[in-house]
Amino acid sequence: MTTRKEAIVVAAAELFAEKGFSETTTAEVAEQAGVAHGTLFYHFKTKENILLEVFESIMARYQAGMEAAVANAGSGMAAIEALLRFQLAFVEENRQEYLVVLRDFPSYLANSDSPQKAVVQRRLAGVVGVIRQALERGRQDGTIRGDLPVEETAHILRGLVYGLTRHKLLGFLALPPLGEAVVDFCRQALQPAAGA
Amino acid sequence: MTTRKEAIVVAAAELFAEKGFSETTTAEVAEQAGVAHGTLFYHFKTKENILLEVFESIMARYQAGMEAAVANAGSGMAAIEALLRFQLAFVEENRQEYLVVLRDFPSYLANSDSPQKAVVQRRLAGVVGVIRQALERGRQDGTIRGDLPVEETAHILRGLVYGLTRHKLLGFLALPPLGEAVVDFCRQALQPAAGA
Amino acid sequence: MTTRKEAIVVAAAELFAEKGFSETTTAEVAEQAGVAHGTLFYHFKTKENILLEVFESIMARYQAGMEAAVANAGSGMAAIEALLRFQLAFVEENRQEYLVVLRDFPSYLANSDSPQKAVVQRRLAGVVGVIRQALERGRQDGTIRGDLPVEETAHILRGLVYGLTRHKLLGFLALPPLGEAVVDFCRQALQPAAGA
Amino acid sequence: MTTRKEAIVVAAAELFAEKGFSETTTAEVAEQAGVAHGTLFYHFKTKENILLEVFESIMARYQAGMEAAVANAGSGMAAIEALLRFQLAFVEENRQEYLVVLRDFPSYLANSDSPQKAVVQRRLAGVVGVIRQALERGRQDGTIRGDLPVEETAHILRGLVYGLTRHKLLGFLALPPLGEAVVDFCRQALQPAAGA
DNA sequence: GATGAATGAGATTTCATTCAT
DNA sequence: TATGAATGAAATCTCATTCAT
Numbered sequence: 001m002t003t004r005k006e007a008i009v010v011a012a013a014e015l016f017a018e019k020g021f022s023e024t025t026t027a028e029v030a031e032q033a034g035v036a037h038g039t040l041f042y043h044f045k046t047k048e049n050i051l052l053e054v055f056e057s058i059m060a061r062y063q064a065g066m067e068a069a070v071a072n073a074g075s076g077m078a079a080i081e082a083l084l085r086f087q088l089a090f091v092e093e094n095r096q097e098y099l100v101v102l103r104d105f106p107s108y109l110a111n112s113d114s115p116q117k118a119v120v121q122r123r124l125a126g127v128v129g130v131i132r133q134a135l136e137r138g139r140q141d142g143t144i145r146g147d148l149p150v151e152e153t154a155h156i157l158r159g160l161v162y163g164l165t166r167h168k169l170l171g172f173l174a175l176p177p178l179g180e181a182v183v184d185f186c187r188q189a190l191q192p193a194a195g196a
Numbered sequence: 197m198t199t200r201k202e203a204i205v206v207a208a209a210e211l212f213a214e215k216g217f218s219e220t221t222t223a224e225v226a227e228q229a230g231v232a233h234g235t236l237f238y239h240f241k242t243k244e245n246i247l248l249e250v251f252e253s254i255m256a257r258y259q260a261g262m263e264a265a266v267a268n269a270g271s272g273m274a275a276i277e278a279l280l281r282f283q284l285a286f287v288e289e290n291r292q293e294y295l296v297v298l299r300d301f302p303s304y305l306a307n308s309d310s311p312q313k314a315v316v317q318r319r320l321a322g323v324v325g326v327i328r329q330a331l332e333r334g335r336q337d338g339t340i341r342g343d344l345p346v347e348e349t350a351h352i353l354r355g356l357v358y359g360l361t362r363h364k365l366l367g368f369l370a371l372p373p374l375g376e377a378v379v380d381f382c383r384q385a386l387q388p389a390a391g392a
Numbered sequence: 393m394t395t396r397k398e399a400i401v402v403a404a405a406e407l408f409a410e411k412g413f414s415e416t417t418t419a420e421v422a423e424q425a426g427v428a429h430g431t432l433f434y435h436f437k438t439k440e441n442i443l444l445e446v447f448e449s450i451m452a453r454y455q456a457g458m459e460a461a462v463a464n465a466g467s468g469m470a471a472i473e474a475l476l477r478f479q480l481a482f483v484e485e486n487r488q489e490y491l492v493v494l495r496d497f498p499s500y501l502a503n504s505d506s507p508q509k510a511v512v513q514r515r516l517a518g519v520v521g522v523i524r525q526a527l528e529r530g531r532q533d534g535t536i537r538g539d540l541p542v543e544e545t546a547h548i549l550r551g552l553v554y555g556l557t558r559h560k561l562l563g564f565l566a567l568p569p570l571g572e573a574v575v576d577f578c579r580q581a582l583q584p585a586a587g588a
Numbered sequence: 589m590t591t592r593k594e595a596i597v598v599a600a601a602e603l604f605a606e607k608g609f610s611e612t613t614t615a616e617v618a619e620q621a622g623v624a625h626g627t628l629f630y631h632f633k634t635k636e637n638i639l640l641e642v643f644e645s646i647m648a649r650y651q652a653g654m655e656a657a658v659a660n661a662g663s664g665m666a667a668i669e670a671l672l673r674f675q676l677a678f679v680e681e682n683r684q685e686y687l688v689v690l691r692d693f694p695s696y697l698a699n700s701d702s703p704q705k706a707v708v709q710r711r712l713a714g715v716v717g718v719i720r721q722a723l724e725r726g727r728q729d730g731t732i733r734g735d736l737p738v739e740e741t742a743h744i745l746r747g748l749v750y751g752l753t754r755h756k757l758l759g760f761l762a763l764p765p766l767g768e769a770v771v772d773f774c775r776q777a778l779q780p781a782a783g784a
Numbered sequence: 785g786a787t788g789a790a791t792g793a794g795a796t797t798t799c800a801t802t803c804a805t
Numbered sequence: 806t807a808t809g810a811a812t813g814a815a816a817t818c819t820c821a822t823t824c825a826t
Contacts, residue, residue, distance in 0.1 A: 124363070156377065158359070181345050243801090430786070614796065624811065630810065
């Protein structure tokens with residue numbers, strides 16, 4: 001029943017996505033949420049804390065989706081492919097909110113040692129962990145090359161989807177549809193040598 | 197002779213890298229540059245224009261480096277490997293300034309239709325173009341798979357190095373050294389099938 | 393039974409003394425008192441009313457102490473000396489709470505015509521009255537100069553101890569111990585001429 | 589010709605005297621001074637710094653007046669009397685501005701270790717110093733008791749005039765005119781024993 | 785009696801930008 | 806070309822107080 005607090009997060013997510021964090025004023029968020037200006041600061045100590053809550057609400061769904069994708073896959077390689085497809089679909093379906101994560105979040109946290117940074121790090125580590133497990137599973141069931149360095153590759157895959165997603169959402173480049181090309185690219189890189 | 201103007205760009209690059217664009221005030225830039233506050237606005241119409249100049253001064257060096265890497269390579273695949281190694285080295289050697297490109301620039305331009313956005317797009321297109329040419333060369337000299345979609349793959353590679361670089365610089369994850377793993381990963385993805 | 397209300401006054405006295413009235417928030421007082429924020433305003437109409445209660449609880453003790461000092465003295469001059477010594481001791485023993493009286497109270501009431509101002513005036517008049525009576529007693533028993541203007545001198549003495557106390561508590565000056573010097577100074581000023 | 593900065597100090601002195609420091613807004617000061625709101629913060633970093641400047645402008649005149657009073661006196665005792673009369677007259681003629689010193693200043697500085705506190709301490713020490721010199725002069729020329737503890741007495745005298753002044757200005761008590769009574773009181777306390 | 789979520793008026797301060805010199 | 810005093814719009818955050826429960 002925390003209607004007020006929830007309304008603030010929803011309103012903030014919309015506005016941050018549309019105009020960017022620093023171009024959105026707290027007064028606008030309050031108006032959009034239908035609460036008094038001061039109410040924002042009753043529920044969240046600072047404007048940045050609202051951003052943090054938006055981040056968490058999106059990332060929780062994101063990570064849950066990744067875990068589900070892995071759980072339903074029949075093999076390690078299938079899990080990786082499912083992760084890639086999930087990522088591309090999730091971004092497509094949550095353009096607005098995901099943009100907040102990509103565009104605004106890191107700018108405000110890169111330098112700080114705030115507890116907020118720790119929240120981001122925890123989420124990112126979680127995502128990398130899901131990928132790592134899929135890779136290990138693939139090495140064991142033989143669908144992924146045995147000589148692959150797992151940790152490094154997990155980071156590479158995360159970097160790949162992240163970098164792709166970012167420029168797509170930010171609209172700096174007119175990207176061709178990359179769905180299957182990405183899956184192929186990665187499958188090629190990961191699968192065991194043909195003659196093995 | 198344009199000592200003043202140059203000093204401003206240098207000072208801005210340092211401060212933007214250290215504190216972020218929006219956390220840096222024009223007054224600080226002026227002080228660090230050793231010029232009067234008003235002088236900034238004599239040389240640059242707006243604060244964002246200073247950022248643009250910083251961006252350009254870095255990206256010009258970056259693109260030149262990429263072109264040189266490609267030019268000296270003996271084959272298409274070698275060119276791709278050289279590009280990857282150049283990227284990783286460049287980032288390492290220009291952490292501070294490159295951070296500005298990664299962190300601050302996109303945030304301010306994602307939504308706008310300013311002429312500044314065009315500058316960024318031109319640079320990114322140039323980088324993708326260099327990769328594309330290397331891929332095509334590889335397809336012709338046989339060092340890269342012939343069935344590879346060139347345009348898509350060029351974007352994938354750019355996304356990969358970008359995504360990797362970004363999180364490394366922003367410090368959200370403690371990455372293991374990825375140099376050779378990245379090169380291997382890409383070589384595997386690009387090289388012709390073993391039995392072909 | 394009025395535990396809650398008392399706890400509020402005690403908490404307020406501590407915080408006002410430590411941080412000053414306007415630097416203390418009502419939320420802090422509530423927390424320190426262990427009651428809900430709204431409870432303050434159930435017991436006191438405004439924040440200033442809490443201050444008033446703090447003032448009263450200190451001044452009641454102060455005035456009672458002065459009256460006791462006078463009552464136990466053997467002569468008018470002895471009464472004055474007892475008053476001076478009581479003042480210096482009281483301040484020493486109640487530094488924290490007395491600071492509230494000295495520092496915060498007058499600022500908020502100097503211009504107003506609130507009933508609160510009347511409370512302060514009544515207390516001050518009471519204190520001056522005690523001094524005046526001691527002086528009159530001294531004039532009659534011959535321990536104090538007969539040509540002394542009583543009313544004026546009572547105010548002078550009150551001003552003297554007040555001014556001394558204030559700067560001591562506010563810590564603006566490192567005062568030497570003044571106890572006996574003050575008593576001597578005043579005895580000298582008040583006693584009948586040597587040759588009389 | 590720093591007209592703007594001066595105008596701000598003058599306006600602030602008036603408003604602080606009339607309404608009190610914390611009841612005066614910076615916007616009001618700007619309007620009264622006829623400058624833009626932002627101009628206040630160009631010349632003074634904070635609102636408190638404006639208060640500090642007001643304090644200094646008054647205290648400089650005050651201390652100069654005290655030194656002049658002493659310089660023109662024919663003896664130590666005459667110097668003390670001149671100081672007392674100067675104090676009473678100064679307060680009378682500068683009610684408004686002096687009220688700022690008495691009422692607002694200490695409240696904001698009692699607890700802090702700011703450089704502002706040092707400014708106040710320096711001024712107060714200067715005032716005490718003037719009194720001390722007058723006392724020493726009186727001890728040497730025989731117009732003041734030789735057994736008087738100089739340091740202590742200087743503080744007592746300063747406390748006396750301060751305490752008197754404060755309640756007069758704050759209007760808590762309807763004081764009778766005290767001018768000559770104060771001078772008499774102090775002369776009595778300071779002069780050498782009659783039979784000496 | 786007691787609570788605490790909600791309010792909203794208002795305050796200080798920041799800062800990119802302008803412009804007369 | 807260069808300056809720096811001046812601007813004023815705007816933004817975040819504070820906090821005493823209210824009121825439905």
